[in-house]
Amino acid sequence: MNYYDLFEIPVSFEVDQEQLTRRYYALSKKYHPDKYTLKSSDKQFLALQMSTEINKGFKILVDRQKRIKYLLEFLGVKFIEGQEKVSQDFLLEMMDINEELMDYQFDKDPEKKNSILKSIERIRTSLSDRISPVMAGIDYNNPDMNALSDIKDYYLKSQYLGRLGVNLNH
Numbered sequence: 223m224n225y226y227d228l229f230e231i232p233v234s235f236e237v238d239q240e241q242l243t244r245r246y247y248a249l250s251k252k253y254h255p256d257k258y259t260l261k262s263s264d265k266q267f268l269a270l271q272m273s274t275e276i277n278k279g280f281k282i283l284v285d286r287q288k289r290i291k292y293l294l295e296f297l298g299v300k301f302i303e304g305q306e307k308v309s310q311d312f313l314l315e316m317m318d319i320n321e322e323l324m325d326y327q328f329d330k331d332p333e334k335k336n337s338i339l340k341s342i343e344r345i346r347t348s349l350s351d352r353i354s355p356v357m358a359g360i361d362y363n364n365p366d367m368n369a370l371s372d373i374k375d376y377y378l379k380s381q382y383l384g385r386l387g388v389n390l391n392h
Contacts, residue, residue, distance in 0.1 A: 225279035225292070235290055235357040235373070237283055246280045287384065290377045297365050299374050308378050315345065319386060326390070338390055346383050349376055 226233045229245040253272040258265050282288045295301065319341050326334040353376040356369050 223275055223279065224296070225283055228275065228279050229283065231283075233293070233296075233362045235293055235360070237289065239284065242280070242283055246276065246284075249276045287377065287380060290373065290380075294370060294374055294377065297362070297370055299370050301374075306378050308375060308382065312379055312382075316382060316386070323386065323389060335390065338386075342383050342386055342390075346380070349379055349383075352376075 229242055229249070231237055231241055231245065250273070253269050253276060255266065255270050255273055258269040261269075282292045291301065319338060322334065322338050322341070326338060353373060356372050360366070360369055360373075
């Protein structure tokens with residue numbers, strides 16, 4: 223299902239959160255299964271299916287990382303679990319942060335945590351600054367596969383940074 227069409231919003235890596243939320247509530251109200259209790263079983267089933275798709279689509283489109291992956295897949299980019307790779311330079315940088323993270327796990331010094339957070343944010347900001355113009359320049363009707371590959375690389379690196387943040391807070 224094309225969730226952009228469902229919510230009647232433009233196909234984009236960035237969405238208007240207010241518009242998305244308004245459409246979500248309108249569609250949720252329209253297709254809420256309780257409104258179909260006196261209808262035929264077919265209509266009840268369709269309402270339940272629509273309600274499920276509305277909720278699933280909202281969870282994807284409201285979350286930036288999920289939206290990026292969804293749109294990349296929608297545009298034909300493949301993700302192969304366990305076989306995705308990022309650059310060696312990035313992995314070396316992540317290894318340094320992971321070492322700091324392991325040190326922090328043994329000594330919960332707030333200064334160490336702050337240093338790790340700053341490193342993660344510095345990398346995240348750098349990645350975002352580089353990919354923003356690429357994302358803004360995508361022609362969704364005829365996307366440049368090199369640009370999509372760059373966006374996929376950004377997505378994978380962002381996922382890695384997100385996991386580091388989660389590990390830091392545990």
